Amino acid sequence: xxxxxxxxxxxxxxxxxxYLVPSARTFESGDYPVKTYKAQNGAEHRILYGxxxxxxxLSLTYANILDADAELxxxxxxxxxxxxxxxxxxxxxxxxxxxxxxxWEGDKDALGAQTHGNNYRYEGPPQVAQVALGRSTVTVNLxxxx
Amino acid sequence: xAVFTGATGKLFLNDTTNNSDPGTEIAKVQNxxxxxxxxxxxxxxxxxxxxxxxxxxxxxxxxxxxxYYQEVLGTSNSDNSASTFLNKVFKPRSADSGFDNGASLxxxxxxxxxxxxxxxxxxxxxxxxxxxIDMRVFITNISLSMSVGDIxxxxxxxxxxxxxxxxxx
Numbered sequence: 450x451x452x453x454x455x456x457x458x459x460x461x462x463x464x465x466x467x468y469l470v471p472s473a474r475t476f477e478s479g480d481y482p483v484k485t486y487k488a489q490n491g492a493e494h495r496i497l498y499g500x501x502x503x504x505x506x507l508s509l510t511y512a513n514i515l516d517a518d519a520e521l522x523x524x525x526x527x528x529x530x531x532x533x534x535x536x537x538x539x540x541x542x543x544x545x546x547x548x549x550x551x552x553w554e555g556d557k558d559a560l561g562a563q564t565h566g567n568n569y570r571y572e573g574p575p576q577v578a579q580v581a582l583g584r585s586t587v588t589v590n591l592x593x594x595x
Numbered sequence: 596x597a598v599f600t601g602a603t604g605k606l607f608l609n610d611t612t613n614n615s616d617p618g619t620e621i622a623k624v625q626n627x628x629x630x631x632x633x634x635x636x637x638x639x640x641x642x643x644x645x646x647x648x649x650x651x652x653x654x655x656x657x658x659x660x661x662x663y664y665q666e667v668l669g670t671s672n673s674d675n676s677a678s679t680f681l682n683k684v685f686k687p688r689s690a691d692s693g694f695d696n697g698a699s700l701x702x703x704x705x706x707x708x709x710x711x712x713x714x715x716x717x718x719x720x721x722x723x724x725x726x727x728i729d730m731r732v733f734i735t736n737i738s739l740s741m742s743v744g745d746i747x748x749x750x751x752x753x754x755x756x757x758x759x760x761x762x763x764x
Contacts, residue, residue, distance in 0.1 A: 470643075471640065472641060512638070514638070551642040552640075552641030553641070
């Protein structure tokens with residue numbers, strides 16, 4: 450089971466309204482593996498231990514979505530054994546549409562983890578808040594790991 | 596084309612559990628109004644330019660103004676006057692209770708389960724039942740005012756309990 454990017458019960462070919470687009474997104478771009486040492490004279494020495502940026506943090510909020518769609522995230526969290534397995538936040542099959550990046554007009558790679566050889570895993574369990582009958586707000590926090 | 600004026604308006608009150616009975620017609624109603632508001636939550640997502648919403652709830656409230664009167668001066672108030680509404684809220688403390696623990700908050704002593712009563716806001720269009728909105732309500736505010744040069748009347752605000760019982764409007 451891939452990370453939920455289309456709504457429950459929708460099948461290909463997908464239309465615009467079939468995508469699960471977040472209502473809010475934050476992204477931290479992570480860092481290269483750098484170790485910093487401070488000498489006694491105050492000089493800083495940095496050692497680069499790798500050539501891949503990692504530890505990106507992607508937080509997605511899906512406000513007021515149907516409970517059936519909220520359930521997709523809970524199911525996916527279970528499928529990947531919680532925070533254990535990694536997965537790709539990919540495109541819709543056969544397209545270059547990535548609903549998790551909805552609204553972003555910059556370079557698509559800039560928000561991704563795969564470009565740098567990373568995959569995402571859950572940083573913690575999805576948070577589901579029931580806001581009305583049949584409607585919930587889901588927040589998922591992902592972290593990019595090599 | 597037929598339009599309606601205040602002369603065609605009626606208000607019925609039903610204190611029983613019999614929903615098929617419209618109730619007692621309140622005699623001296625000066626006005627009534629009802630409004631329903633719908634709660635929405637946004638389901639706008641990133642990339643959308645315009646707001647989109649999903650309805651999640653509805654709330655119906657209303658108000659009316661009823662004259663306070665007696666059929667014959669010095670006798671009991673009729674059960675179709677403002678007195679009926681006033682007595683649902685204004686209640687004396689009981690002899691064995693303290694000042695902060697008065698009479699029941701129920702607004703319908705005959706129906707201790709629901710505790711509310713039924714109002715029918717009616718427009719007489721010449722048919723048997725006319726056009727109406729039937730709802731079970733709680734009085735949320737009632738005020739009786741008296742002033743020189745004015746008729747004594749009660750202003751009542753009410754809140755519908757759940758969805759209206761019947762609507763034919």
